[in-house]
Amino acid sequence: xxxxxxxxxxxxxxxxxxxxxxxxxxxxxxxxxxxxxxxxxxxxxxxxxxxxxxxxxxxxxxxxxxxxxxxxxxxxxxxxxxxxxxxxxxxxxxxxxxxxxxxxxxxxxxxxxxxxxxxxxxxxxxxxxxxxxxxxxxxxxxxxxxxxxxxxxxxxxxxxxxxxxxxxxxxxxxxxxxxxxxxxxxxxxxxxxxxxxxxxxxxxxxxxxxxxxxxxxxxxxxxxxxxxxxxxxxxxxxxxxxxxxxxxxxxxxxxx
Amino acid sequence: xxxxxxxxxxxxxxxxxxxxxxxxxxxxxxxxxxxxxxxxxxxxxxxxxxxxxxxxxxxxxxxxxxxxxxxxxxxxxxxxxxxxxxxxxxxxxxxxxxxxxxxxxxxxxxxxxxxxxxxxxxxxxxxxxxxxxxxxxxxxxxxxxxxxxxxxxxxxxxxxxxxxxxxxxxxxxxxxxxxxxxxxxxxxxxxxxxxxxxxxxxxxxxxxxxxxxxxxxxxxxxxxxxxxxxxxxxxxxxxxxxxxxxxxxxxxxxxxxxxxxxxxxxxxxxxxxxxxxxxxxxxxxxxxxxxxxxxxxxxxxxxxxxxxxxxxxxxxxxxxxxxxxxxxxxxxxxxxxxxxxxxxxxxxxxxxxxxxxxxxxxxxxxxxxxxxxxxxxxxxxxxxxxxxxxxxxxxxxxxxxxxxxxxxxxxxxxxxxxxxxxxxxx
Numbered sequence: 316x317x318x319x320x321x322x323x324x325x326x327x328x329x330x331x332x333x334x335x336x337x338x339x340x341x342x343x344x345x346x347x348x349x350x351x352x353x354x355x356x357x358x359x360x361x362x363x364x365x366x367x368x369x370x371x372x373x374x375x376x377x378x379x380x381x382x383x384x385x386x387x388x389x390x391x392x393x394x395x396x397x398x399x400x401x402x403x404x405x406x407x408x409x410x411x412x413x414x415x416x417x418x419x420x421x422x423x424x425x426x427x428x429x430x431x432x433x434x435x436x437x438x439x440x441x442x443x444x445x446x447x448x449x450x451x452x453x454x455x456x457x458x459x460x461x462x463x464x465x466x467x468x469x470x471x472x473x474x475x476x477x478x479x480x481x482x483x484x485x486x487x488x489x490x491x492x493x494x495x496x497x498x499x500x501x502x503x504x505x506x507x508x509x510x511x512x513x514x515x516x517x518x519x520x521x522x523x524x525x526x527x528x529x530x531x532x533x534x535x536x537x538x539x540x541x542x543x544x545x546x547x548x549x550x551x552x553x554x555x556x557x558x559x560x561x562x563x564x565x566x567x568x569x570x571x
Numbered sequence: 572x573x574x575x576x577x578x579x580x581x582x583x584x585x586x587x588x589x590x591x592x593x594x595x596x597x598x599x600x601x602x603x604x605x606x607x608x609x610x611x612x613x614x615x616x617x618x619x620x621x622x623x624x625x626x627x628x629x630x631x632x633x634x635x636x637x638x639x640x641x642x643x644x645x646x647x648x649x650x651x652x653x654x655x656x657x658x659x660x661x662x663x664x665x666x667x668x669x670x671x672x673x674x675x676x677x678x679x680x681x682x683x684x685x686x687x688x689x690x691x692x693x694x695x696x697x698x699x700x701x702x703x704x705x706x707x708x709x710x711x712x713x714x715x716x717x718x719x720x721x722x723x724x725x726x727x728x729x730x731x732x733x734x735x736x737x738x739x740x741x742x743x744x745x746x747x748x749x750x751x752x753x754x755x756x757x758x759x760x761x762x763x764x765x766x767x768x769x770x771x772x773x774x775x776x777x778x779x780x781x782x783x784x785x786x787x788x789x790x791x792x793x794x795x796x797x798x799x800x801x802x803x804x805x806x807x808x809x810x811x812x813x814x815x816x817x818x819x820x821x822x823x824x825x826x827x828x829x830x831x832x833x834x835x836x837x838x839x840x841x842x843x844x845x846x847x848x849x850x851x852x853x854x855x856x857x858x859x860x861x862x863x864x865x866x867x868x869x870x871x872x873x874x875x876x877x878x879x880x881x882x883x884x885x886x887x888x889x890x891x892x893x894x895x896x897x898x899x900x901x902x903x904x905x906x907x908x909x910x911x912x913x914x915x916x917x918x919x920x921x922x923x924x925x926x927x928x929x930x931x932x933x934x935x936x937x938x939x940x941x942x943x944x945x946x947x948x949x950x951x952x953x954x955x956x957x958x959x960x961x962x963x964x965x966x967x968x969x970x971x972x973x974x975x976x977x978x979x980x981x982x983x984x985x986x987x988x989x990x991x992x993x994x995x996x997x
Binding site (some may be wrong): 320325326327328329330331334335337340341343344347353355356357358359361375377378380406407408410420421423424425426428431432437453454485493511512514515516517520521522549553556564565 | 583
């Protein structure tokens, strides 16, 4: 049976989502057996060329080169899957440079030579091309990638399970950090990470991105934190880390 | 002869991040050799500015996935330095253990997945199967061990929840620590195999000797963390206290790289395993010293490929230290990891760790519990200039050959430096 053709590439990011796949140490060789890996610069030298059945793309679009690469991948691939927060939400770098910040930011970092670099405002893939599927995470869960990859190739609509981090946290019988007065973003963050942070006594930071009704939850959630005695300034800071996409949070999140 | 020839590798493979090499030949001489870093900027120093200190480590660990633990640890250390937080011995030792896990995972990834294919003439580690099935699986198990250490100690392999400012969250269980111990022997087998593989036949490529190295240094032990730097240049040693780094390490912008280049006294230097072994080699653990002795001639060539071998030697050292540290920690359970309080809300702090690829410095100024200024020096940015010089030398030695012959050889150089390009730009 002909193996489906796979392409894996990173744009601008920490390469954590590709590393997650490489972290499947005992199963990695199976990837090579199940798929024909046409291109994967991080791990394989050489591109076999031609079209592919599916492309996994991590990282956000932060440079003209990223955009060119993304467009070429979109042309080549029947399906494009965005993996990780950078590709699905714009990532942590979205915080650093929004519309009105980019110019002055470049000058600050590079001085006059800033003109050499064709940087863009960091954006998720969907801002520029059609994306067939988002896989959330920072980084993604490798099991998720394998599951969704296989489903997509079989033409089965991948299941989208929508629940906040709290669901898995409760399942693990953790003491609730929010009740203890800690700024845990569990209630407004997409679950699926098995509540790793709260299970270690560390408040959730929201890295998988917001729940679909996120914007409406923000105000209610902020009120809860205020009741616990946290300042508005601190709350805004906490929310803007991975939730900077929301208008209300964006305004206050100016790192001047 | 009279013409201009360009050898271009626009997209390096089997490295972390986006980089390329361009070499121009004119009349048979190298007129320019550049390592082009086109990885996108993410402005992490800016992201850290204006944020509450509790938030910062969780954000800056995202500079890189492979060295996520290194960034998290050094960021926390720099903030603790600024705020006068004294952590417990258990916290310090557990952070060391986490750091060792990250170093092991990174070295195994680099040696077996990224570099070994160059020694065996194949395009990827997957192509090592089935001929080198044993080595492939050994390498993957070693990488797995490094990851298990990070998962057990920190809570995840990438962007882990622990440690936190002042201490840890819940920390690992004693049972989980014993799991680590069970993997050491197999790990040492893999490390020793790596010594054979990288100490044996080398890829045929003309390489020059590197004469300048920088590493963290510690009077008590081989430094994977420290409070001072040591520069070794043509045999001479200079100590640089961490607080002085800005006076000695100079960064500059070059138009072909979003990562800045760094020099000391206008000269390049290398960081990473080869630098550490050169600067502090006599402090390696006994087994590692034995391994070093067995491959001394290749290490003392101090060329780019020696770095791979130095990583293999460090892997032996790290596994021994992990075993020792786990046994020590087990004797001290339950551990005292409770986050210690800060004595003030303002200050200036420095952190220095040896990330897998080399010296990593975080430097913050804090006011009212928020970071108001941040400076981060990453290992790959520190030795980009050194990397370029190697490319220049090797290209010069290959002048006149066919570009298709030159290109794959030049690629071996950045790979041997084991760059973390995302880190270098941040």
